[in-house]
């Protein structure tokens with residue numbers, strides 16, 4: 001079979017033969033003026049949704065401010081939400097499938113944080129930093145792409161393996177296998193995964209794992225692929241690479257039809273032709289992007305392949321140096337390597353009281369690894385001796401429970417690992433912040449003293465902690481961001497089970513937990529994930545100078561691939577520390 005020459009895409013004849021490849025093709029999705037409900041609820045989340053996706057249109061589902069609506073629309077397409085009235089037969093919800101099984105042909109990759117129903121136990125997310133355990137040794141290739149790993153028995157006893165093949169595979173099977181292998185090579189190269197394929201899965205950084213999940217989904221060859229927030233957690237270069245790849249696959253029709261889910265602040269890919277804008281009142285504006293955006297909503301600026309943070313190396317005009325206090329952390333030549341693989345090399349960085357930092361670097365640059373040295377979770381923090389001073393002491397001289405009391409933090413790993421027992425309330429979750437642990441302690445749920453004793457009932461420390469609980473709730477609780485703040489008081493919110501909150505609310509509660517003890521060092525790694533716009537605004541306001549969330553005794557480091565997620569501007573003297581090829585460098589905004 002001859003393939004038309006494609007720009008960069010290899011020939012994948014099987015994949016090219018899609019159901020919908022001519023002008024008369026049936027719609028991909030048909031939702032006819034329906035409402036969308038949680039399965040067991042009577043009140044709709046979305047009202048009067050009319051959405052018809054035609055084969056040659058590229059759709060983005062964008063949530064204006066509140067994230068829940070987008071999740072509901074994708075939920076409707078995945079069958080986890082009810083559509084009423086349902087799409088009429090014969091086409092139903094996916095006319096182009098012509099009764100083929102949607103479970104096989106519709107795939108979804110979601111990058112928002114794990115929310116409800118994720119179990120009650122705590123798992124050790126620091127396992128990846130140490131010697132990799134036997135059960136964690138499975139490589140990326142073996143875990144995500146097992147058909148691309150050579151069978152072990154073929155390697156060990158090749159004659160035996162061959163003997164098992166009673167019939168030789170047909171020519172068609174061989175060709176299909178070759179095509180799949182070529183597609184695998186193409187995807188892993190384009191998504192910059194080739195060097196990672198034989199690393200233990202557990203060793204991959206957040207962004208690397210996300211790229212691998214997208215490659216895996218594409219390789220399954222679905223006919224409709226829903227990608228919800230695929231840009232979250234990707235560095236600037238990877239975002240451009242992914243959007244380019246999706247564009248190319250769509251234009252050549254050699255891929256599934258893709259519907260992309262975006263937050264309001266995400267850039268809209270150039271190739272998007274249609275938008276379903278989910279508004280806060282549950283209404284959905286769906287149509288050509290220029291029509292939807294001509295009304296009330298302005299999308300973010302288009303994606304550029306460089307960010308200012310990646311290029312600037314001198315202070316911008318409005319930059320104002322902050323007065324800084326004593327050194328909290330001092331690194332003078334810190335290194336991290338896994339065998340021959342050097343991740344951090346000769347890092348020099350002093351973090352002082354009252355400093356505000358934005359830690360930047362591509363996916364896999366070592367940001368999480370560096371923070372794990374500061375929190376003492378990384379075993380190699382022990383071997384750095386005097387090159388790494390944490391609060392004036394070497395790591396080895398700190399008992400871990402005492403060290404972590406000095407650090408408030410939020411990270412995607414911690415978000416996922418945080419226990420979600422139904423009995424754990426919002427109060428309990430925030431209260432664990434005083435000890436830095438994950439189990440509520442003390443009679444009032446605000447922890448115990450540094451020497452492991454109970455706090456004196458009614459004593460100064462207990463009173464201070466109780467007042468801090470209310471302070472963070474006033475600043476970051478529902479009164480600041482709920483669409484109907486009068487419907488829930490702070491006291492009621494404190495009593496809600498943490499596990500019942502939306503992912504964005506859970507992020508907010510974990511931010512309160514990080515700040516409640518007013519620790520000298522606050523680490524905010526992708527802290528805003530899943531939050532609605534009003535939540536992010538409340539958090540930024542609180543963290544900025546004069547907001548009350550941070551004192552000048554504290555230092556704060558924000559990790560984010562998005563410039564606009566950093567609460568401070570140059571006028572507040574934010575500094576950047578950039579990791580690149582293992583090296584670290586302080587730069588100005």
Ligand SMILES: Nc1ncnc2c1ncn2[C@@H]1O[C@H](COP(=O)(O)OP(=O)(O)OP(=O)(O)O)[C@@H](O)[C@H]1O
Nearest residue numbers: 203204205206207208338363364365366367368369
């Ligand atoms: N046990 C290990 N063995 C080999 N390499 C490892 C191991 N653990 C981590 N790495 C590598 O260390 C590098 C740094 O990972 P890290 O998670 O710190 O990156 P990051 O900058 O936080 O990335 P992201 O922006 O994607 O979150 C990655 O390339 C990762 O593959």
